Amino acid sequence: MTRARRFCATFCLAASALALPALAQDAASALPAATASAASAASSASAASHGIAPATDAWRAALPRDPAAATQAYLDRLSPQARAKSDAYFEGGYWLQLWSLLLTLVIAWLLLRAPPAQAARRWCANRSRRVAQVASYGAFYILATWLLTLPFTVYQDFVREHEYGFATQGFGAWFGEQLTGLGIALVIGPVFVLAIFAVIRRAPERWWIGGAMVAIGFLVVAQVLAPVFIQPLFNTYKPLADSPLKRQILAMAQANGVPVDNVYEVDASRQSTRVSANVSGFLGTASIRLNDNLLRRTSDAQIRAVMAHEIGHFTMNHMAKTLLQFGLVIVAAFAFVAWAARALLRRYGERWQVRSVQEVGSLPLLGALFATALFLATPLLNTIVRTMETEADHFGLNLAREPDGMAEALLAVAEYRKADPGALEEMLLFDHPSARTRIYNAMRWKADMQPSP
Numbered sequence: 145m146t147r148a149r150r151f152c153a154t155f156c157l158a159a160s161a162l163a164l165p166a167l168a169q170d171a172a173s174a175l176p177a178a179t180a181s182a183a184s185a186a187s188s189a190s191a192a193s194h195g196i197a198p199a200t201d202a203w204r205a206a207l208p209r210d211p212a213a214a215t216q217a218y219l220d221r222l223s224p225q226a227r228a229k230s231d232a233y234f235e236g237g238y239w240l241q242l243w244s245l246l247l248t249l250v251i252a253w254l255l256l257r258a259p260p261a262q263a264a265r266r267w268c269a270n271r272s273r274r275v276a277q278v279a280s281y282g283a284f285y286i287l288a289t290w291l292l293t294l295p296f297t298v299y300q301d302f303v304r305e306h307e308y309g310f311a312t313q314g315f316g317a318w319f320g321e322q323l324t325g326l327g328i329a330l331v332i333g334p335v336f337v338l339a340i341f342a343v344i345r346r347a348p349e350r351w352w353i354g355g356a357m358v359a360i361g362f363l364v365v366a367q368v369l370a371p372v373f374i375q376p377l378f379n380t381y382k383p384l385a386d387s388p389l390k391r392q393i394l395a396m397a398q399a400n401g402v403p404v405d406n407v408y409e410v411d412a413s414r415q416s417t418r419v420s421a422n423v424s425g426f427l428g429t430a431s432i433r434l435n436d437n438l439l440r441r442t443s444d445a446q447i448r449a450v451m452a453h454e455i456g457h458f459t460m461n462h463m464a465k466t467l468l469q470f471g472l473v474i475v476a477a478f479a480f481v482a483w484a485a486r487a488l489l490r491r492y493g494e495r496w497q498v499r500s501v502q503e504v505g506s507l508p509l510l511g512a513l514f515a516t517a518l519f520l521a522t523p524l525l526n527t528i529v530r531t532m533e534t535e536a537d538h539f540g541l542n543l544a545r546e547p548d549g550m551a552e553a554l555l556a557v558a559e560y561r562k563a564d565p566g567a568l569e570e571m572l573l574f575d576h577p578s579a580r581t582r583i584y585n586a587m588r589w590k591a592d593m594q595p596s597p
């Protein structure tokens with residue numbers, strides 16, 4: 145989610161084709177958890193170092209049957225320091241979302257108003273062919289926003305991630321990946337901008353309908369192509385070595401209609417210490433991917449619990465549902481953009497030297513308004529994703545029947561996601577349910593489905 149917003153802050157409209165897939169994928173991806181296991185003696189040291197008191201089989205056997213009391217017993221294993229750190233990290237993220245939007249708005253204003261930006265716009269407008277005019281300005285817009293947000297990106301994605309101990313990359317490697325991302329945006333972004341302005345030209349009044357369709361189309365294509373062409377630019381995927389665990393994961397997947405015959409391991413530790421997994425795939429393709437942090441740091445029971453959750457996303461068709469529901473939000477967002485852009489251009493168009501949305505110079509304005517619409521829709525988008533996460537949790541519990549493995553994995557999510565928020569805070573700002581909510585669901589499942597003899 146934050147990754148999606150980061151992209152959005154950087155490239156706004158032009159790259160919403162990149163941004164929203166990340167958002168959509170988050171819905172169908174991992175417990176992107178830092179799941180430090182305390183289940184085995186081998187990993188208990190690592191658990192303790194993550195601020196989670198290790199647990200033994202005896203501790204688990206002595207857990208209260210009451211779901212609320214059992215949930216509290218799990219949460220009490222988080223050290224006060226670990227909890228304070230993750231609260232600070234997560235709450236800081238709320239503010240970063242706001243600063244990121246404000247920065248986007250300031251940059252849009254600069255691109256509309258500052259003389260050098262206006263000069264660049266005139267240079268693009270002087271290309272002889274319309275296609276070159278639109279594409280060159282689209283590329284300029286992407287490059288300019290990338291450069292102007294770079295200090296913010298460095299702080300948010302590099303400095304802050306290192307401060308909290310989640311990042312593993314040196315600056316050179318990290319910056320290299322940022323350049324790769326920029327390269328991808330410079331290839332896809334201008335194509336997207338061309339498509340949007342072709343629609344605006346054809347239907348200057350009702351362009352928001354066609355524009356939303358273009359955005360949704362890009363989203364679907366990106367969803368299909370990203371796992372094949374884009375993700376391998378950042379990480380290496382290789383088949384997981386044969387093991388009883390791999391056979392169990394495959395059995396769970398195949399028994400639930402996921403058309404896969406292999407499980408892949410991705411070297412996520414190249415970028416971070418976080419654990420994740422996902423079952424990607426759309427329009428007939430599917431792929432189960434575990435990251436190496438997950439394999440290294442958690443018990444088999446936790447991995448089965450997490451993978452059963454991921455299989456739930458696939459079996460319940462969450463990717464298509466996400467695209468459909470996000471699609472409705474995109475249509476509404478484009479309607480807002482069209483309405484607000486017309487009103488603002490009437491008032492400030494002369495000062496910005498942009499007379500109508502048909503001019504490609506309106507791009508920074510459209511991007512800023514789209515980012516604003518998505519920001520305002522955040523509680524709705526979060527709720528769409530959170531609802532599916534809860535469904536996948538229920539599915540995963542039924543499939544893996546590992547409530548304690550699930551609870552253990554979820555406890556570790558508290559390394560970076562506030563464990564125990566207020567109800568309203570969770571509803572508005574959480575794109576996954578909180579650890580308290582999810583552990584409670586697991587403990588309730590256990591009390592109801594595995595009553596003590």
Ligand SMILES: [Zn+2]
Binds near residue numbers: 172174175453457536
């Ligand atoms: Zn999930």
